[in-house]
Amino acid sequence: MAISHQQTEAKKGYSMKRKIFGLVLALASSVFAHQALADGGTLYFGISGEPSTLESTINAGTPARTIRLAIHRGLFNYGADGKLSLELAESYNVAPDALNYTFKLRDAKFHDGSPVTSADVKASIERMTAKDSKATYRNELGVIQSIETPDAKTVKLVLSKPFVPLVHYLALPESAIIPAAWIKAHGTDPNAAPVGAGPFKFATWERGRELTVEKFDGYYKKGKPHLDDVHYVFYGDENTRVNALKSGDVDIIDYVPWKDAGSIEGSSDLKLASTTGPFMMLQFNTKFEPFSKPEVRQAISYAIDRATVINTAFNGRGTPLFGIAIPEGYMGYSKEKANFFKYDIAKAKELLAKAGYPDGFEARLLATSQYGFHNNTAIAVQAELAKIGIKAKLDLPDWSGRIAKNNAGDYDFLVAGTAGDIADPDWLSNFFYGGQQLVRLNNSAYFNDPVINDLLDKGRVTLDAGEREKIYGQFVDRALEQSPFVYLMWRDQSFGLNKKVKGFTNIPGFLTFQSGITVENVEVE
Amino acid sequence: MNASIGALLLAARKLLTALVQLLVVATLIFSVMYIMPGDPVLLLLGADSNPSPEAIASMRSQLGLDQPVVSQYFVWLWNALHLDFGKSLTNGYPVANYVMQNLPRTLELAFAAIVIATLIGVPLGIAAALKRGSMRDTVLTSLATIGISVPVYIMGTLLVLFFSLKLGWLPASGYTDISRNALEHFRKLALPALALGFGLAASIARMTRSSMLEILGRDFVRALRAKGMSERRIIWQHVLRNAAIPIVTIIGLQLGNLMGGTVLVEAMFNWPGLSTLLVGAVSARNYPLVQGAMLAIAAAFILINLVVELLYSLLDPRIRRKRS
Numbered sequence: 001m002a003i004s005h006q007q008t009e010a011k012k013g014y015s016m017k018r019k020i021f022g023l024v025l026a027l028a029s030s031v032f033a034h035q036a037l038a039d040g041g042t043l044y045f046g047i048s049g050e051p052s053t054l055e056s057t058i059n060a061g062t063p064a065r066t067i068r069l070a071i072h073r074g075l076f077n078y079g080a081d082g083k084l085s086l087e088l089a090e091s092y093n094v095a096p097d098a099l100n101y102t103f104k105l106r107d108a109k110f111h112d113g114s115p116v117t118s119a120d121v122k123a124s125i126e127r128m129t130a131k132d133s134k135a136t137y138r139n140e141l142g143v144i145q146s147i148e149t150p151d152a153k154t155v156k157l158v159l160s161k162p163f164v165p166l167v168h169y170l171a172l173p174e175s176a177i178i179p180a181a182w183i184k185a186h187g188t189d190p191n192a193a194p195v196g197a198g199p200f201k202f203a204t205w206e207r208g209r210e211l212t213v214e215k216f217d218g219y220y221k222k223g224k225p226h227l228d229d230v231h232y233v234f235y236g237d238e239n240t241r242v243n244a245l246k247s248g249d250v251d252i253i254d255y256v257p258w259k260d261a262g263s264i265e266g267s268s269d270l271k272l273a274s275t276t277g278p279f280m281m282l283q284f285n286t287k288f289e290p291f292s293k294p295e296v297r298q299a300i301s302y303a304i305d306r307a308t309v310i311n312t313a314f315n316g317r318g319t320p321l322f323g324i325a326i327p328e329g330y331m332g333y334s335k336e337k338a339n340f341f342k343y344d345i346a347k348a349k350e351l352l353a354k355a356g357y358p359d360g361f362e363a364r365l366l367a368t369s370q371y372g373f374h375n376n377t378a379i380a381v382q383a384e385l386a387k388i389g390i391k392a393k394l395d396l397p398d399w400s401g402r403i404a405k406n407n408a409g410d411y412d413f414l415v416a417g418t419a420g421d422i423a424d425p426d427w428l429s430n431f432f433y434g435g436q437q438l439v440r441l442n443n444s445a446y447f448n449d450p451v452i453n454d455l456l457d458k459g460r461v462t463l464d465a466g467e468r469e470k471i472y473g474q475f476v477d478r479a480l481e482q483s484p485f486v487y488l489m490w491r492d493q494s495f496g497l498n499k500k501v502k503g504f505t506n507i508p509g510f511l512t513f514q515s516g517i518t519v520e521n522v523e524v525e
Numbered sequence: 526m527n528a529s530i531g532a533l534l535l536a537a538r539k540l541l542t543a544l545v546q547l548l549v550v551a552t553l554i555f556s557v558m559y560i561m562p563g564d565p566v567l568l569l570l571g572a573d574s575n576p577s578p579e580a581i582a583s584m585r586s587q588l589g590l591d592q593p594v595v596s597q598y599f600v601w602l603w604n605a606l607h608l609d610f611g612k613s614l615t616n617g618y619p620v621a622n623y624v625m626q627n628l629p630r631t632l633e634l635a636f637a638a639i640v641i642a643t644l645i646g647v648p649l650g651i652a653a654a655l656k657r658g659s660m661r662d663t664v665l666t667s668l669a670t671i672g673i674s675v676p677v678y679i680m681g682t683l684l685v686l687f688f689s690l691k692l693g694w695l696p697a698s699g700y701t702d703i704s705r706n707a708l709e710h711f712r713k714l715a716l717p718a719l720a721l722g723f724g725l726a727a728s729i730a731r732m733t734r735s736s737m738l739e740i741l742g743r744d745f746v747r748a749l750r751a752k753g754m755s756e757r758r759i760i761w762q763h764v765l766r767n768a769a770i771p772i773v774t775i776i777g778l779q780l781g782n783l784m785g786g787t788v789l790v791e792a793m794f795n796w797p798g799l800s801t802l803l804v805g806a807v808s809a810r811n812y813p814l815v816q817g818a819m820l821a822i823a824a825a826f827i828l829i830n831l832v833v834e835l836l837y838s839l840l841d842p843r844i845r846r847k848r849s
Binding site for chain 2: 050052053058060132133134136138139189190191206207208209233234235236237239240243244246247248249370397398399400401403404405407437441
């Protein structure tokens, strides 16, 4: 990477001297002494993969998001408490018709020293909504019809139709604000060094090994960040990642494998930051005849003992899910509907007979052998469904193969492990909405229910919170009745940390995958 | 004179064969990658999102993946002949840069494993052969059998458990560039090289032992002893030299095999070599990178075997004469 190359070289020399000095000390005390713990100001973060690029508008997985959340900030982001927090926007105003959003920008600077202005916001958003844009949330942000910049600190978004969840989509890591000048110069170069307004600036990327970011002195939050630099070290293999934490090679790791959670909790040097939020579910191809019938999908929901899945695939670290996967505290959640289904084989058989399959049927179950928890969830589901006569034939390609089959609708049903994108109930649209594109990654292929579509449409345009709550209540009723998905469990999602790491938060609910933002609060003892 | 021309001819013929082998490898890899289900574009456009058909189509044409497979193959081959191995699909970074960065690391790891294996294996094999049938021989031979049988990932796990997690002497994984911190570089090399070298040491020890025993039983050894030559001189100057060919063969063959055998060890120790690169590239269906990395591995394998074969003729003039 071209940027700050010299700086990096100089730093390397300095840190090498420091390291040698440290090593001499360590060697003096014991010949094979373990290398002294990282410098006070450095965090070594073992992440579960290497991003292919740092392209800010595409959600290419948690490792990329974790790093981008150190470099970039949006108008909003989700904070450590899981609530929307004003970042580059100092305040905002929504017109009563939800057609106009006005943002006042705070005094903030990009890493190149230039101020964050309304022109940068306009350029960043237009980059996502452009016709040829490949931005992940292009469809959602597509309602933005025009962007006005009355002055350097004011941005006005004019929408083509009301869209209440807009601010939530603007809070996603993919809605980062980047300098207009950078977009002009590097917008199409996937390898350009990123420039943002976040707490850390990009320093180096040693491909295959690690990416380093350094403290940005001009960050708009006074006194932050605390760390001098963060090394994101890539550990694709989960066992290696855990060993790296246990041996002190890194200070924190993401995606703790469920089998290792206990040993991390039990260690005197380590701690586990755990939350639930992501869930496991079954997705159906509703063109496959038995799965076109809601009774069959409901029968499957009754037939699966959730404890078997949790114990087989997650070492017992999860919570059964017998309703719709709406976390407690999110709009649409209700206690009584959270346990709509239960484990009831007799009821499952009865529903299956009613649908015309008293002896069950055969179906292909798509999952992946690449991730143990997907693979083992499929095995548990196969065993459970055998009890009601459904013979599931497992189809277990690697992850890439599974994604391709998923996107092509080449499955009868499949195991999915995911979470909603945002904390607004509109996250449900991505999963339940029918519409134009009926075969997608996250929907049940060809499922298209006009009642559900209508409720989701209404939910998007209704400003009044009480009214919205009612709409999503009706949605849940209809979704349970139709059951295009069968939800299995909430799975624990954990980070493993050395106890000397303070200030990191595993954000609860769906936002666990955006916890990287809290690195700005981290201190290392 | 004749012998050196013969050796040159031999080398030329081997080189030609090597090129044909590379072409076959390249073609096979290309076909296999395209037969496999999976689509790099879908992975590129998002982990958990629903890319629109337009975005997919536009990305596909941008990467040239909308061309017919056969024409993609010939374009790739033509460029490869001009030493242009293309660019990574995921970020446009040149494949050659990736390979040049990671290949030396894999070679270093394989070479370190061989050195460790030779340093352990040869002396143990000699020690066992000299006291054939003794307690020492039995213990060493049994150890070697265990060494060969223990899979490399078990060995690696045991080493990490003991040296990193229990004793805290060595890092559990990772890589530090030698120019940045040489000591740290070798500390991080130690465990993967040991894990890889251990099983190899066992097979080298066994080969050394049986090869030594075979030579020790020859008539010329008896003649040397009858002449009153010291046992030490017999062993070092005569027996070992004659026993060397099978040992060098096995070391050479193993070095070639290690090029592919590093996959597990690299993954387990997060060693950023060619295997790690390859595994990641296959997962991402990053076709040009897979092809480039495979070609590099195949080329290294072929080259090493070539060198080993030429080395025999140095050790044993009979082979050279027979060939020419």
